[in-house]
Amino acid sequence: MLFAGDSGDGMQLTGTQFTLATAHAMNDLATLPDFPAEIRAPVGTTYGVSGFQLHFGSVDIRTPGDEVDLLVAMNPAALVVNLDRVKPGGTVLVNSNSFEKKDLSLANLDSNPLEDGSLDKYRVIQVELTRLTRETLKDTDLNQKQIDRSKNMFALGLALWLYSRPIEPAQRWLESKFGRKPEIRDANLELLKKGYHFGETTEQFVTRYEVTPATLPPGRYRAVQGVQALAMGIVAAANKSGLPITYGSYPITPASDLLHALSRYKNHGIMTIQAEDEIAAVGMAIGASFGGALGITGTSGPGVALKGEAMGLAHITELPLVIVNVQRGGPSTGLPTKTEQSDLMQALFGRNGDAPMPVIAASTPGDCFEVAYEACRIAVKYMTPVMLLSDGYLANGSEPWLIPDPDDLNDFEVSFATEMNAEVDGEKVFHGYIRDESTLARPWAKPGTPGLEHRIGGLEKADGTGNVSYDAANHEKMTRLRAEKVERVQQDMEPLQVFGDKDADLLIIGWGSTRGAIEAGVTRALNAGHKAAAVHLRWVHPLPPDLGEVLSQYSTFLVPELNNGQLVRILRDRFLLPFEAMNKIQGRPFGPSEIAKKIAEMVG
């Protein structure tokens, strides 16, 4: 189902509350909020439409679904923007009070869709949301604007009844949110109840959806948003490593919420600094790492572009650093609130010179937790910057999440250098670039440690001593050493899991947030008799050591990506196999039916 209205209509709120109620009914769920970049676009315009799409059911849900069964549209613009998402025969519930001439013209409509037959393929339910809301609250002291603004509560109550959701969670939330404003609280509670009863009493709603609880593995669950999971993964890293963490960041959509979340965790060992710009943000993180903390910075594509030079500095000084990129539509300012995964090449190559870094990508909102933890752990273990790729879809989306036991996380060991590690002319000295045999990481000697005084910097340095060196052979040696160190991260990778039919000829290779759509698409295809398998990459650089072997078992390959072809080029270069690209660059995730359709085409 999809709730859509003006971005001031509280659609996100309505959706979030519905999500909560659904989770309580123990259905599996996945959400996709879809909101415009303008903070409050002009009321009634198509570019001001904000939507919240929710897919729930008693089978394992992987994606917000491509088509919806029910669209709740608060005005004509919301209807126009979202109608194509409604399945033929689906239900459209509209606020009939906002289909006046003025509303229609704001949505660029010449005629009223409620009357002109354009909604014939759908079941249309008209509800006078505005009038009913005003009726309900006419004896309160609220003004017209306040009253109209709360009509989303009526819509919420109605939707809750329609799908047999409990009303209590929303009631509890209203009581706590508006505890200090009894007038507003009572008005909203009243509306919520009225909407719920409206569903019961009117004859418009013949079928009442009863959705039975999904079968999730047993345990304690919570709904988690991607950004929240990222933040918790970072806290887990601080907790398990004992390292102080400094998070330097500059607000940017859709990564600002990570800064907001971390800024509240001062008692968890996280220090946040809102820097003056993107470059300062990463500079501060690097400075903190130099001092023996773990420096982390978070941003989106345009911010990563700005941080390029500093990331190169972190690469050559071999300091631990995590850069979180919550990707959005590009290029340039692009589509700030739409999702995309077009920053992969930037992550792999966006520095001057040969400056590789490990790149890890989250695949679901809950997965963000472990990916953040691992990114931190690898950055410290290998003394390297690590790029963590998420995207707007994951960041803002949520799913039920089995709450992890911190003891189940990988050990996070940290060791600082305290002793001299070399000898010159019979005297013990400290050389900053004598490497660990297994990881090739250099020693982490933090300021304040007596006797280990040394200087690092952006100039090329001699193997071992770390002194500035322009020597020709040394530069080549160091370039290769740094690259090899990054390759060694393969030691820390889990074996790849193949989903679907391992005997199929076709293998789909995905990365990032496409996992849900791919697996749901493969499931649909298998059900329709088309054989396919899928493997999902968490580490995109270095590529997993067993990927070659997995690929060797298939003959046809598909790489679906929300970009113009990035991973597919990396794979082609590395494996010289006929990888076929499937590119969608629309600011929206893949739908399972698109994947299923492509599989059918390829497999015949």
Add this chain to the structure above:
Amino acid sequence: MSDNDSNKPKGRKPTLPPGMGKPAGKKPTLPPGSGSAKKPTLPPGMGKPAGRKPSMPPGAGKPAMPPGMPSGDGASGLTRADFSSDQDVRWCPGCGDYAILATVQRLMPELGVPRENVVFISGIGCSSRFPYYMNTYGMHSIHGRAPTIATGLKTSRPDLDVWMITGDGDSLSIGGNHIIHIMRRNVDLQIIMFNNQIYGLTKGQYSPTSEVGKVTKSTPFGSIDHPFNPIALVLGADSAFAARTMDRDPKHMKDILQQAHDFKGTGFVEVYQNCNIFNDGAFFDFTEKATKSDRAVFFEHGKPLVYAGGNKGLRLEGFHLESIDLEAGNWGVDDCLVYDETSRELATILARVYWRDDLPQPFGVFYREDRPSYDAQVNEQVQSVIEKRGKGSLADLLAEGDTWVVE
């Protein structure tokens, strides 16, 4: 009158080809053992073997002495040599940077800070090669960004003694944004800005402090940009400590750097530094013996502004300063402005006495304000959150909000 009516320093010597002619007066101080003649330039990578031992075995240093101990080498048991790294110093012979390096190396032992707690962070430029010559922790970072790295370091490690080395180009051009923010934040560290009014490392382009009309490699017909006045700029960015000194007066420089170090907050020091290769003599008017007395005023808080060997003074007339003759009989020392470094207004007026034909160039601490430092406040806030809420529990955080159990 604006301070840039005459941007060209007067009385400058003509630019001689590099290596010719020596400025009158004191030679710049070369590191010990470097001899009098120019050293041949060695190919990169050659020179003293790397890893020559530090002067003291680890753990043998004396415990830290309280800061501000009276001067005298070895107050902390360390000497200048302990702070000198084993790397060959590669600045051009005759460069003003040698004097700054020597002064800093002499100052370090007197500060009583354990050597392992001292960190030098630099950007890019001739100035920024500095950390390699100090036997302390250091980072040679990227152009203009040293303030960001220094802020991250000091805020997460407030126990360290952080020095930031930069130049006029590094801090006022590419680093402009970061320099104003570190000023307003007032991070507790020292900034030494080597101002040579030129881009030396990249071989002679004009800089944001270069005078209008300067003919350089990138401005063969003369530069057009109106230059910055660094002290006025940092004061505008709400710097809590701003001072100016010169490479050619190591005694004054050492005293100013000590004051910047003692100051709790961002101790900003502009050092006039002679680039004898690309901008020789830029500041000779103020620094050389023949003209220094008349063209520079060394001022101090609480003392009258007097120069020219006591024969001239500066008097405040309305909102600007004028030079008065203390000999002729009309004026006396009591008519001179007694400087008050706690007055932002006075600091602004004095900072705007800038390349004036009729007034001397001021050198000293323009402004000092007691203001909490950013690093102290950030850490205090963290502490207070911990006190109020207790140390965070990971398990609680993970299970926050509405949870439910699936059987």
